[in-house]
Amino acid sequence: xxxxxxxxxxxxxxxxxxxxxxxxxxxxxxxxxxxxxxxxxxxxxxxxxxxxxxxxxxxxxxxxxxxxxxxxxxxxxxxxxxxxxxxxxxx
Numbered sequence: 699x700x701x702x703x704x705x706x707x708x709x710x711x712x713x714x715x716x717x718x719x720x721x722x723x724x725x726x727x728x729x730x731x732x733x734x735x736x737x738x739x740x741x742x743x744x745x746x747x748x749x750x751x752x753x754x755x756x757x758x759x760x761x762x763x764x765x766x767x768x769x770x771x772x773x774x775x776x777x778x779x780x781x782x783x784x785x786x787x788x789x
Contacts, residue, residue, distance in 0.1 A: 701739040701775075705730045710767040710774060714744065719757035724750045731763065731777075742777070755781045 714728040726749075731742035746752045755761065759781035766774040 701742075702733045702736075704775065705733075705765075708765070708767050708774075710765055712763060712765045714751055715762045715764070716751045716754035717758050717760070718754045721758075724754055726751050728763065730765070742779075755784075 712728045712730055713725055715723060715725045717723045728744060731744055733739065734743050735741050761779040761781070763777040763779055764774065766772070
């Protein structure tokens with residue numbers, strides 16, 4: 699199963715963790731990632747407002763995303779992320 703398939707079928711809750719340049723950590727509830735390239739499961743994207751998580755990524759491009767599946771136990775995914783690009787889209 700590809701990462702794309704997993705996120706298309708799994709239900710649960712996601713949390714994005716970022717840190718600023720001084721290492722102060724922030725965590726926020728986030729939706730599932732989007733997969734803009736149908737041939738590359740390593741490239742994911744998130745829709746972000748210009749708030750603390752987005753501001754942190756301007757000075758520290760590392761982040762972590764934790765997805766906890768609905769149901770009993772502790773099933774899910776943990777992704778270590780690096781910001782490579784950013785696009786503004788009013789929609």
